[in-house]
Amino acid sequence: MIFDIEKLLQFDTENATLVNQMTGDSIELSLTSARLLAKLLNHRRDVLSREEIFESVFDQHGARSSNSNLNQYISILRKNFFELGMEKDVIVTIPRVGFRISEDVAVDSFNDQSADNFFTDDIKPVKKSSHFHAIHYLPIIILLLMSFPFMLFKPESIPNDTTTKRMQQGKCVIFSPSSFSDKDINDIINATTQNTGKLDCSIEKEIYIDKLQINSALGINSQMLFIECISSNNKCISYYFREKENA
Template sequence: MRFDIEGFVTFDTEDASLVNIITGDCIELSQTSNRLLTELLYHRSDILSRGEIFQSVFDKYGARASNSNLNQYISTLRKNMSHLGIQKNIIITVPRIGFKIAEDAIITCDQEYSSFFTPIPIKQEKTEKLDSWLRPIPISATIITLLFLLLTVIIKCTNNNKEVGIKEFTKESCIIFIPSNLPFNDVMNNEQLGHLSLDKLDCSSKKKLYIYKKQRNSVLGTNIQIFITECDEEKNRCTSHYYREKKNA
């Protein structure tokens, strides 16, 4: 299962990882932290008592359960989220009871989406696509503004650890912002972007697009992530889209 936290951090329960899809920063969780965060997010409308957490996260898997141990895991998860750019306290302590997810936290999971994207078949031999979709992510205008103010200052280049900037160009009434190290042709002809690729984009009205793409190649395969925010100035509305594809070697 996959959760989106505050619109820009993803939590993959299978990979046991937290990823900032804007910067590409990734934190791998321990198995206990992974189970704890999964329980909290899955029951995000409820308060989980310490006893319930001890049973479902620790005892069931033969891990040592204690108040101090649980507090340490909660503290570590909070630090991880803060490190990835989440300023809000997502995990709330309920005194003498347990823990819960903050009511104002923006949390969605992949089961709540209906995708309008048709995955592109992979024709390479010995290649298995584990996860691929392009779907809207609910995200507030304030968060979008903060994210891309941050992007205009600095974007990490995960391939060479150098900082790169933002470049912009126009197409009719659209203004497109992309990382300076992302080739223009990758945006113009990228089939993975669907109707948001620049050769198919409707720019008859004023729009701003923010596009970030990361592709990581390794001996294990290829991991592609694309994050797009489309802001229609006439409708005063922004929509975010996320595409992810894994190709195993």
Template structure:
């Protein structure tokens, strides 16, 4: 069971904790302190005599009951509440009779609560779209690795641009360096074996590369087309006209 005290303190009877939900401060109570505070809160506003407390909190659980022990536990609970920021007197002493929770104290309870400082955290599950956020980076890394290993050429791509243009044309979504324009891309596709087709939804990634190989140095474009509907990608190279 959980009790809310003054709107910002929670007392969990199962975990034996007092928690300030505003600061996250948490105090663990002893079993006797937990039973004592639970008994008082269950009788909010009612006066409990010392004998009633002895029987329900101490004797019933085989604990040693005495006035000095009870006074010490009451003092500890008051100090715990004070340490967590409660300024109001929550536990009231009625001389020569017993104790009670003040009628002015704001107390609520919830039997199905787990205290914030001890409940297990549920692992964060990334939403499905997160998988596609890094798709361009993964594709580029795989293609560059393939070129180095299989083609045996030395790639000098240079530093990646800090920003990437995103241009939509018909049903194509282009991602290209700010140094390139759509005219550059269109002129390059005019030299390609396969024309640019934007009749279906796709993402097109365009990268300019400076290639150093045994055949000499030249500039080419690396084109990666990804069809969203089929979740597959194809890639090919186009040498710039001045280097052919």
């Protein structure tokens, strides 16, 4: 089955890929991520409970189900959408219930093949197009984790990812691309808190940040995403920003 999302992205359940229809850039999803996205898209008019997702996406396929793992895969999908140029929040969290596809996102599907039960394996690396940087002109300080957990969970549950840097600030665990210096991280945090207020690290949180910079003849466009997740209540808040320096 193929899902058309906002006339921008296509998700092909057969090969587990997300493709930007304008640029041709694509990301190959892990099979767990693909099963999860297919489940959400097939039931896009409904709110899916965590328990329902655990059973159909994880348990039936021999994968370990937990709030941490589910939050992790939701984070991965949000990151994938963002990397391919989707400005809208496609997946919405319903506090204390589960997840759904946003009512503001237009989705069409083609052919009658069921995607819910299509995926049978669980281990598959995520691949990104080499054109990654060319397609972004949206706001960001992003979760550049290949494994984005939304809550604190045991290290063995986080896939190995050399592109991810982890640092501690109070009770906040901050994840960023490994190429970021401590100054880069603090600059992004400071830019965010100027708009949102001081970052409170007196309670356990996970913070996911990234910044993409695009150079053009008209100047430098910086796009940032900052995601703040409170470990105790499974709640995450995303902040998007855009900066431009004229040439």
